[in-house]
Amino acid sequence: MVYKREELSDEKEKEVLSKLQDILGKKNVSIKEIDKLSYSKDYWPIALRWTLEGKVAALPDFVVWPESTEQVSQILVLANAEEIPVVPFGEGSGVLGGAVPVKGGIVVDMKKMGTISEINKENLTVTVQPGINGMNLERALNSKGYTMGHIPQSLYCSTLGGWLACRAAGQFSTKYGKIDDMVISLEAVLPQGEIIKSKTVPKSSTGPRIDKLLLGAEGTLGIITECTLKIWPYPEERALHSYAFSKLPHGLEAIRHILKKGVYPAVVRLYDTVETSRHFYETKKAKGKCMLILVMEGDKEVVRLEEKVAETVCTENGISCGEGPVTHWVATRFNVKETSEFTPKDVIFDTIEVSVMWDNALELYDSMIAAMSSVKGVIMASAHASHFYPQGVCFYFTFGGIPIEVTPNDFYTAVWDAAMKSCITAGGSISHHHGIGIMRSEWLHKELGESFEVLKKIKKVLDPNNIMNPGKMGL
Amino acid sequence: MVYKREELSDEKEKEVLSKLQDILGKKNVSIKEIDKLSYSKDYWPIALRWTLEGKVAALPDFVVWPESTEQVSQILVLANAEEIPVVPFGEGSGVLGGAVPVKGGIVVDMKKMGTISEINKENLTVTVQPGINGMNLERALNSKGYTMGHIPQSLYCSTLGGWLACRAAGQFSTKYGKIDDMVISLEAVLPQGEIIKSKTVPKSSTGPRIDKLLLGAEGTLGIITECTLKIWPYPEERALHSYAFSKLPHGLEAIRHILKKGVYPAVVRLYDTVETSRHFYETKKAKGKCMLILVMEGDKEVVRLEEKVAETVCTENGISCGEGPVTHWVATRFNVKETSEFTPKDVIFDTIEVSVMWDNALELYDSMIAAMSSVKGVIMASAHASHFYPQGVCFYFTFGGIPIEVTPNDFYTAVWDAAMKSCITAGGSISHHHGIGIMRSEWLHKELGESFEVLKKIKKVLDPNNIMNPGKMGL
Numbered sequence: 001m002v003y004k005r006e007e008l009s010d011e012k013e014k015e016v017l018s019k020l021q022d023i024l025g026k027k028n029v030s031i032k033e034i035d036k037l038s039y040s041k042d043y044w045p046i047a048l049r050w051t052l053e054g055k056v057a058a059l060p061d062f063v064v065w066p067e068s069t070e071q072v073s074q075i076l077v078l079a080n081a082e083e084i085p086v087v088p089f090g091e092g093s094g095v096l097g098g099a100v101p102v103k104g105g106i107v108v109d110m111k112k113m114g115t116i117s118e119i120n121k122e123n124l125t126v127t128v129q130p131g132i133n134g135m136n137l138e139r140a141l142n143s144k145g146y147t148m149g150h151i152p153q154s155l156y157c158s159t160l161g162g163w164l165a166c167r168a169a170g171q172f173s174t175k176y177g178k179i180d181d182m183v184i185s186l187e188a189v190l191p192q193g194e195i196i197k198s199k200t201v202p203k204s205s206t207g208p209r210i211d212k213l214l215l216g217a218e219g220t221l222g223i224i225t226e227c228t229l230k231i232w233p234y235p236e237e238r239a240l241h242s243y244a245f246s247k248l249p250h251g252l253e254a255i256r257h258i259l260k261k262g263v264y265p266a267v268v269r270l271y272d273t274v275e276t277s278r279h280f281y282e283t284k285k286a287k288g289k290c291m292l293i294l295v296m297e298g299d300k301e302v303v304r305l306e307e308k309v310a311e312t313v314c315t316e317n318g319i320s321c322g323e324g325p326v327t328h329w330v331a332t333r334f335n336v337k338e339t340s341e342f343t344p345k346d347v348i349f350d351t352i353e354v355s356v357m358w359d360n361a362l363e364l365y366d367s368m369i370a371a372m373s374s375v376k377g378v379i380m381a382s383a384h385a386s387h388f389y390p391q392g393v394c395f396y397f398t399f400g401g402i403p404i405e406v407t408p409n410d411f412y413t414a415v416w417d418a419a420m421k422s423c424i425t426a427g428g429s430i431s432h433h434h435g436i437g438i439m440r441s442e443w444l445h446k447e448l449g450e451s452f453e454v455l456k457k458i459k460k461v462l463d464p465n466n467i468m469n470p471g472k473m474g475l
Numbered sequence: 476m477v478y479k480r481e482e483l484s485d486e487k488e489k490e491v492l493s494k495l496q497d498i499l500g501k502k503n504v505s506i507k508e509i510d511k512l513s514y515s516k517d518y519w520p521i522a523l524r525w526t527l528e529g530k531v532a533a534l535p536d537f538v539v540w541p542e543s544t545e546q547v548s549q550i551l552v553l554a555n556a557e558e559i560p561v562v563p564f565g566e567g568s569g570v571l572g573g574a575v576p577v578k579g580g581i582v583v584d585m586k587k588m589g590t591i592s593e594i595n596k597e598n599l600t601v602t603v604q605p606g607i608n609g610m611n612l613e614r615a616l617n618s619k620g621y622t623m624g625h626i627p628q629s630l631y632c633s634t635l636g637g638w639l640a641c642r643a644a645g646q647f648s649t650k651y652g653k654i655d656d657m658v659i660s661l662e663a664v665l666p667q668g669e670i671i672k673s674k675t676v677p678k679s680s681t682g683p684r685i686d687k688l689l690l691g692a693e694g695t696l697g698i699i700t701e702c703t704l705k706i707w708p709y710p711e712e713r714a715l716h717s718y719a720f721s722k723l724p725h726g727l728e729a730i731r732h733i734l735k736k737g738v739y740p741a742v743v744r745l746y747d748t749v750e751t752s753r754h755f756y757e758t759k760k761a762k763g764k765c766m767l768i769l770v771m772e773g774d775k776e777v778v779r780l781e782e783k784v785a786e787t788v789c790t791e792n793g794i795s796c797g798e799g800p801v802t803h804w805v806a807t808r809f810n811v812k813e814t815s816e817f818t819p820k821d822v823i824f825d826t827i828e829v830s831v832m833w834d835n836a837l838e839l840y841d842s843m844i845a846a847m848s849s850v851k852g853v854i855m856a857s858a859h860a861s862h863f864y865p866q867g868v869c870f871y872f873t874f875g876g877i878p879i880e881v882t883p884n885d886f887y888t889a890v891w892d893a894a895m896k897s898c899i900t901a902g903g904s905i906s907h908h909h910g911i912g913i914m915r916s917e918w919l920h921k922e923l924g925e926s927f928e929v930l931k932k933i934k935k936v937l938d939p940n941n942i943m944n945p946g947k948m949g950l
Contacts, residue, residue: 122832123832123834123867124866190929194929196929197926199904199922201904202868202869203830203869203904204830204905205641205910208691209687212684216683232865262773298736299737299784301783301784302736309776356676356677359598391659391705394677427676429676431681448674448681451673451685455682455683457937458933458936461932462929
């Protein structure tokens, strides 16, 4: 086991098991080895590597499946009294180790709390429990004529709870925003079992937004048990366009100008030359260039206007490549196979997403590519920009390589360190939407500065026994 | 003095004065009676009434004008050590008593910290200290070709710091959002003198947004000392339109449908029949109807589309009234004279803004009008809706009346109580953008429920001696 820890005594295990069964019923509590193993890791590449090496990342003592907010509250009251760690779990698609039960304890699988209690057509909201699978949520909305507007690559293998926990972003974020922009109100259980529930109103001016502390807390401050989010009418029109630019800066400038006009295509993805040749080699016109993918969607007339603005701006320095490249992207956009494909071949492969203001964007791109490439054994480092704002952009880097004279883990860590260091130097944020988990935890205090000390104080007062997802985010 | 309190001993006053002078220099510290009196109240109508009755709301012990973040930090370190209250002060335009120094102490006037350090054209941001006057900020941006998009009625008599402290909204909010939507990053001094500074990035996924706890905290959690906010290109086009609807629900439905199409006019104001006849009596076509005012602004083509969509939707149940009513609104929109005009005439007059989801909007409007009207002595109660979201709306109520057999204050409180109670019953939020201050403090825990207990815990851990703006928001 990679994360060693003190085992519960047999007596204590028996006692807690019995209490958990009282709360949840026998069917919703497990201490079976096979269940514990199923929750030993998430989609963090380093944990997959451990699996291939025959190592187990970590094992919980109990796996539970609550069915109500009250049960979640009772679990936390018990865990707090017994000082047993609690790790909330959705579908384990996080890529930074955030759901690995590094100190054992109770894994709280939220999948039995996935009910949609209301789709409100007048308010354009959905009220839903966090254990719902992303695609199931989207399908339910689609069938009523709506969309979440939150379509991450992990749509099929992640839950709403995971999105909220790490302030996720979907592929359509340039129009619809990140998941935290969509939250209207939420219900959550805090570490000592207190249930908070914010009011469902469009906007208010009633003190600081306490409920929003749960967003991005990655399970360290409590468990979200219900959420009311914005939804949108299912788009009556969708338009696909692509343009190729000879240089990355030309593509970035084009996008910046489109947004500056108050026009927000839903999907905006600009690939550097390396990724363009990897993904769009069939598009001859784009050879050696940077591909820009656009999907406009929504009201017909709005889409028409967005197309017109994009065409004008993008053809100034770019050439139209038609629908083809977008269709290709649409067909492959939920593909998450790279990690499981490359890792067994002893190729180290991972992605790193960061954000930066426009005026530092190119410097950040150049310096992060250079920093990662400079690590011995790195074969490729590339990026696309895939979430855009009038103020800046998210770069999504991919690196791959083969460790030379170092262990795979040391190689992996060396590339990450180089990337994080150059990101911070260039004024970027160390994460745009994947979060912190284990992998980025040592960088969080550098990102937050004195605010990290405040976070620790708030954590301490809300979770005095540090039961909630301990060992994550440097907490 | 209305808010009685224990006076500082002469010795203590002398000691603290000397220390404040060491920090700030003699010119930036005052204990003159005239200065103390100037900071004895804000724009809360009840405090104006006290003034007319010859009463002073409250007096600070010291008035100080810091010129740097370090000075603010040193003031708070001193105040915390001496356990002396600190009340941050902008221009005192708050209407709920939030800036009244009810427990004396140090009023920290932020007006000497009003420097714009950067207008970043590439990032579309402004970095500015919070003491800046609203109109000065807007003018500085306009002169460079930009706008804040935040144009409150109080633009001429409020500061950025006040906006941030109470999560304010401007008249153009339907397009640009509330002030809290515009914040990219901020620097603040916490109650024990710690300086936090968040990173200037468009979006991130790096733990909960600790810095945003300062937004809406109304000075109870610290003092914001700098902020980077979104700005927008100064609109190349502006269009003014108005429509009259025979019934309020028709107007509300029209607006809901416009927003549902993904089209956001900047100014959207719908007046009930009472307010329509009060403000737009010159528009014969609107007699007995509800007036809708629209201002579209931004990119020319976007404005054209917004006009087209609005015209189609609004003429379904309404009639066009042209530019005239909008021009009238534009000419009078910064008028804040009502309170000072009516109060000396012994007419009690105030405004109450609340927010509500669409499906409760009409019920809330009806029940709040009925509740206020039912208080003996109320002559009029009316409303307009002036900030719109795809999810709901802000109603801005106005009431006026003459106390019968009760004191003015009791009458005033009775109307507020009736309004707040019916607002909560109808599912509304007790404040959309004015905040809590003193007047709403007893209602905040009803609004927030268990979250209020969490707020108290966070307050306690960050401000153990409760020095920051004590006696506000129920803290």
